[in-house]
Amino acid sequence: MKILVTGTAGFIGYHLAKKLLERGDEVVGIDNINDYYDVNLKYGRLKELGINLLMMEKIWI
């Protein structure tokens, strides 16, 4: 199933996306990487999901 997860770099969104990917779903994530807390934590979560900075730059361009 293809599922949209908002706040994918956040605490809940990351864990949800991870579980969905592990069970074989396709995840479309949205996150504006706000600086409410350290954005490096968010980038780290996205990296854990297999999304690197280069991919993000390509998406943002």
Ligand SMILES: NC(=O)c1ccc[n+]([C@@H]2O[C@H](COP(=O)([O-])OP(=O)(O)OC[C@H]3O[C@@H](n4cnc5c(N)ncnc54)[C@H](O)[C@@H]3O)[C@@H](O)[C@H]2O)c1
């Ligand atoms: N963590 C909890 O225990 C908990 C419990 C109950 C409810 N909630 C609610 O669940 C939601 C997520 O919680 P969390 O702990 O994952 O928070 P979080 O701050 O870790 O994650 C939220 C993510 O949403 C992104 N975001 C915010 N505004 C955005 C926008 N306009 N467009 C795109 N992305 C945006 C942020 O960059 C962030 O990565 C919040 O509304 C929170 O109040 C959380």
